[in-house]
Amino acid sequence: MANPETQQAPEAAGGGLPFEPLTLLIGLVRRWKILAIFFVVSVVFGILAGITFGTRIWEAETVMLYTPAEGTEEGLGRVPPLATQMHMVKIPSILEEVRERLKLATSLKALGRACTVHVERKTSLVIIRAKWDSAKDVAAIANTLRDVFIENQKQLAKENAGRELRDFEGRFQKVLNELEVADARLHEFITTNKVVDLDLEVKWNLEQLTSLELLLSNARVDRDTLELQKASLQEKIEAIRVKDAKERATQAKTQGLADLNIRIERLRRAIHDDKVQRTDSVDMVKYKLAFERAQKLFEKGLISKAEYEETRADYERQEVEALDTEQIKEWKRQLKILEKQVIPEKESFKSESGDMLHDLLLKVLAMELDGVSMRQKVIHLDRERKRIKARLEVLTDLQRKHVGLTREVTAGETEKKSLEARLAKVRRDYESDASSFTVISDAKVPLFRLKSNRKMIVIVIVFLGNMIGFTLILGLELMDTTIKSGAELSQKFSLPVLGVIPKTKDDHDLFPGRNHFPLIEPFRIIVRRIRHLVPKNGARLMIVSVDPGEGKTMVATNLAAVLGRQDERVLLLDAQARALEHERDVSYLISEKDKPIIGLGEYLSFQADSIKDIIWPTTLPGVECIPHVKEAVRPDMLVSNLMKEMLEALSRDFSIIIVDAPSAEPYVDAELVAETSDAILIVVRSRTCRSSALKRGVERLKEAGAPIIGFILNDVDRLYINRL
Numbered sequence: 001m002a003n004p005e006t007q008q009a010p011e012a013a014g015g016g017l018p019f020e021p022l023t024l025l026i027g028l029v030r031r032w033k034i035l036a037i038f039f040v041v042s043v044v045f046g047i048l049a050g051i052t053f054g055t056r057i058w059e060a061e062t063v064m065l066y067t068p069a070e071g072t073e074e075g076l077g078r079v080p081p082l083a084t085q086m087h088m089v090k091i092p093s094i095l096e097e098v099r100e101r102l103k104l105a106t107s108l109k110a111l112g113r114a115c116t117v118h119v120e121r122k123t124s125l126v127i128i129r130a131k132w133d134s135a136k137d138v139a140a141i142a143n144t145l146r147d148v149f150i151e152n153q154k155q156l157a158k159e160n161a162g163r164e165l166r167d168f169e170g171r172f173q174k175v176l177n178e179l180e181v182a183d184a185r186l187h188e189f190i191t192t193n194k195v196v197d198l199d200l201e202v203k204w205n206l207e208q209l210t211s212l213e214l215l216l217s218n219a220r221v222d223r224d225t226l227e228l229q230k231a232s233l234q235e236k237i238e239a240i241r242v243k244d245a246k247e248r249a250t251q252a253k254t255q256g257l258a259d260l261n262i263r264i265e266r267l268r269r270a271i272h273d274d275k276v277q278r279t280d281s282v283d284m285v286k287y288k289l290a291f292e293r294a295q296k297l298f299e300k301g302l303i304s305k306a307e308y309e310e311t312r313a314d315y316e317r318q319e320v321e322a323l324d325t326e327q328i329k330e331w332k333r334q335l336k337i338l339e340k341q342v343i344p345e346k347e348s349f350k351s352e353s354g355d356m357l358h359d360l361l362l363k364v365l366a367m368e369l370d371g372v373s374m375r376q377k378v379i380h381l382d383r384e385r386k387r388i389k390a391r392l393e394v395l396t397d398l399q400r401k402h403v404g405l406t407r408e409v410t411a412g413e414t415e416k417k418s419l420e421a422r423l424a425k426v427r428r429d430y431e432s433d434a435s436s437f438t439v440i441s442d443a444k445v446p447l448f449r450l451k452s453n454r455k456m457i458v459i460v461i462v463f464l465g466n467m468i469g470f471t472l473i474l475g476l477e478l479m480d481t482t483i484k485s486g487a488e489l490s491q492k493f494s495l496p497v498l499g500v501i502p503k504t505k506d507d508h509d510l511f512p513g514r515n516h517f518p519l520i521e522p523f524r525i526i527v528r529r530i531r532h533l534v535p536k537n538g539a540r541l542m543i544v545s546v547d548p549g550e551g552k553t554m555v556a557t558n559l560a561a562v563l564g565r566q567d568e569r570v571l572l573l574d575a576q577a578r579a580l581e582h583e584r585d586v587s588y589l590i591s592e593k594d595k596p597i598i599g600l601g602e603y604l605s606f607q608a609d610s611i612k613d614i615i616w617p618t619t620l621p622g623v624e625c626i627p628h629v630k631e632a633v634r635p636d637m638l639v640s641n642l643m644k645e646m647l648e649a650l651s652r653d654f655s656i657i658i659v660d661a662p663s664a665e666p667y668v669d670a671e672l673v674a675e676t677s678d679a680i681l682i683v684v685r686s687r688t689c690r691s692s693a694l695k696r697g698v699e700r701l702k703e704a705g706a707p708i709i710g711f712i713l714n715d716v717d718r719l720y721i722n723r724l
Contacts, residue, residue: 020488024477026719027484031473035466042465049461050454060139060443061129062146066119068436082119082126089117089128089149097148102140115145126437135446142443150435161430168423175419179412186405193398202399205392211297212388216381218293223374230367233360240357271358278362284318286370291315482687483694485720486713489684492691493698496710498681499526501551503715510554511584512561514619520565523558526712527566530559533709534679538651542677542706544661544670546697550685551714556660557586557620563656564622571615571654574628575600575661577635577669586660587627589618599627603646604637611646624654638672647676664697674704681709686716 095108116129128146132138294311297303483489486497543556560572574586603614614626662669
């Protein structure tokens, strides 16, 4: 079956227009005879009216050149745009002045109609043209209108310049006062705060603050790390001190006095050496940390290279003092051997806890010294950071105030210079008596009369006549709601137009026969589209139209003929339930005309024994048909179980069943057939089927449940086909 998404509401989809523009245009062209009649009649009436009511007049013109003053911006300030000035030529006050000077006995409206003003395209030439029934008066009217307009423009420009001059003088004085106040405030600010270069000071303080914050952060980390180490050592010292006391009590009982003195001296020397060594080690750690911090600061550009090299030298010197060379280590080893030979050490004499306690105490002492140094360093760095930060806040506030005052002075000076230039120009314009319009040529008394307006009368009447004719054919075309073209059908209904059949003199020439198939190529294209939408094997395709005589039988037979040529087994079913609605039906295709023919009506009324009795071979290859002969079919039988069983059996034997269905109006027959169909194809005859009737038919067929796959537009004027 076809995709259900193709089943959409038949709403207009042509951008909201109630008609298809190109179709409407072609329809107007088809009614050219009506427009030709109106053209001929309007020409006759125009000629008669021109002869009866036409007059002759004189014409004169004067030319001016629009040359605005240098630097004047048209449309701004006191100079209106040129188009506005052209409209001012014929204002009532100027026309009244012209009428009084020339003593003309006419109304202002008539005088205004007699004069025209326009600007030549892409030029600044202004032309004042007058038309009058007197050659002498027409030249005087054009020249006088020009002179009065120029005088009026001069007066208007002088008044506008005076007002603008007073306005600029007041604004200039106000700007001078504001500039003087701003300059004084800036000078007072610089003097009070001793401002030299705030940007440089802010930059230097920012760099210093960044360096101090980095150093302070490192110092705090070192201080906290040292405190944790010292707390851990204190716990170990307390435990070792208890153990050392016990060991010393045991040694005092067993050691001799002489040996004791020697050993005391040796211990004192060892303690001194160890203290020196550990102090050097602690100093080396301190110098190493200082060297690592200096290296980081130097990489970030926060200290100089000299400071970095000095820190590095201190670290290397302390490293030499703290670390023993291999030779010194060997000497110390030999010294210990000699001391053991002088006074051999007893196992009970050596106190490991005492040595360890001594080492830890020295280390704690070094840590306390380092801690004091680090705390002082943190306090000093934090104090410096706060001082720099406070100074930076003050400098930032001063910088902001200085920028504001400087900007105020600069803006005042800029506005002052601008006002000075504009004030000088306005003063020159006020004192000048020049006009923006220069007279190029005066209006001369014409020697020959202007051509008669009879031609214009003829043109107007012909134009009006043609407009009436065009309006008439447009109204006729708009009131014609029948479907005319495929484009119009696609616009009014959101369903595809699968094919367009051109108009012919004899509709019977469109039906296919054994050796006659005039529409084979168009229907080959249509069949491909239908098979793309209805690929099901054994599908039942219903061919229907809204009104009788729209060509659905012709479409059904042509579709069957093409499908049969494409190696499909096709059944053509005539499902007419009432009297024949057309002159030709599918029975003309039956090849066995010598036998008595029975059809669908006979089968549904049980006059045929089996389905095979009503299936007849045709002259078309691959196509068989079930005709509608004499027996009328009751519409209710179209949805009977017998009908449904017959269609199910036929779907198994044929690859596709084409159902020539009854018309959708005014009966319900088409809806009943649609209930047993897999897809619906609607045939529409051009300029016959009304869009409202088609819409009602589509809505009724939709309720049957089978999808409508599209339209076939029949009997289309070739004018629509060639241009769509």
